[in-house]
Amino acid sequence: MSGILNSSIGRKFAMALSALFLMFFLLQHFSINILSVFSPETFNDVSHFMGTFPLVQYVLQPVLIFGVVFHFVMGFVLEIKNNKARRISYAKNNGGANSSWMSRNMIWSGAAILAFVCLHFYDFWFPEINTKFIVGDMSGLIDPNNAESGFRYYEELQHKFVDLWRVVLYVVAFVFLALHLLHGFDSAFQSVGANNKYTKGLKRFSKIYAIGIPLGFIFIAVFHFLNH
Amino acid sequence: MDMNLTLKIWRQKNASDKGSMVDYKVSDISPDMSFLEMLDVLNEQLINNDEEPVAFDHDCREGICGMCSLYINGEAHGPDRGVTTCQLHMRMFKDGDTITIEPFRATAFPVVKDLIVDRSSFDRIQHAGGFISVNTSGNTIDANATPINKEDADDAFSAATCIGCGACVASCKNSSAMLFVGAKVSQFALLPQGKIEATDRVLNMVKQMDDEGFGNCTNTGACEVECPKGISLENIARMNREYLAASLKG
């Protein structure tokens, strides 16, 4: 087991594990966000639970942050290593003849997602951490001194999607996410060594996931933009 | 219809020379010629003009030795599928075409001269474990004495058709050798005779592959498309499984 991250296959495997974890997280994140379209009350209740339940806050959240950081750091490490493996590039290279654009540009779709993650943290995560752990208000209420004021999560969400520029940035980021996943989903299974009679079916499902989830997120952003 | 062509060819005097692309013209090329025959015509022309002929690798000229490592118009072994350069016909091109011809590029395949690269990194990977240790002197066991499941035998045979040409490395944006090594690992991993040394084999071959400076696979699948022998990506997945299982053991 020792030094598995020092081998090419070990790094691939670790990359795929972090990616599979992120794809699972994305599904969970989407399931909660879509509630905001159907039922603000349920969305508020679930958000409050996720935001205050210790297992989520102190165990799953650090694991997630580690997963994201590991994934993009390893992505950059692999990119640098792979560039070193060919120091002189071809005068003429017809990459489109044998591979998809998505598969050749994971670092760029990844970088776009990373930029989005920074904006997203600025929008939601930092204010959340500030309210809960710096100000010390764990109530989740719009007015912490008034129990009747209701939960603040839905209101904060709507407030974020007032600016058109932000909605546009979110939409663009989700398009890159779709491009990333169109290659990444299948790739992760191949990396962990799963290529068998189920692969064909999995590839069909991966298209649905890779396009469906980002499209769903786009729908949520646009919905709140139009309905605030 | 015979063709007149412009060739852009990588010329490099020796391993330490910087090298550059040089333009040449050839005329009256028959569509029935192979790509290497077209280069023979060019070289004859160069020799007649007292110029240095273009150095390129070749041996069998029938798709089995894997020597003819040329990157043609942006693809390993050119635009056709399932062929090596020696099996590529000039009918894939049109009169008036410009054809770019480069050596396979990878840090682990350094250029020796012009279009010739040193692929001995592949040999060293093979030496690290691409074999089975059996005594072949006088006590050969009858092949049919060891029953082998038909599917495994077929898959092992398919993997064994890899000719070590390096097109997978040349086509890969990461210069990864995983299709080659995956084929060499699979060929033995699928057979009872290969299982005995399976753990050491995969660990040692992958270590050698990494030490040689090949890149990390990101599953673009370019190798499988460009491989003249149709070696499948399933072999990479199998190698990954073998390697992960072996790392847990070793």
Ligand code: HEM
């Ligand atoms: C929610 C966010 C993200 C998800 C769901 C995700 C998902 C994936 C998946 C499924 C793979 C394929 C893994 C494999 O081939 O084994 C992958 C690969 C990759 N990701 Fe991400 N990713 C995300 C964010 C990022 C970010 C922020 C970067 C930043 C640079 C990035 C860079 C890469 C790169 C370079 C690869 C290709 C490396 C390889 O295949 O070995 N990803 N990603």
Ligand code: SF4
């Ligand atoms: S796997 Fe295919 S492309 Fe790679 S060395 Fe073997 S025959 Fe050539």
Ligand code: FES
């Ligand atoms: S010269 Fe032997 S494969 Fe082309």
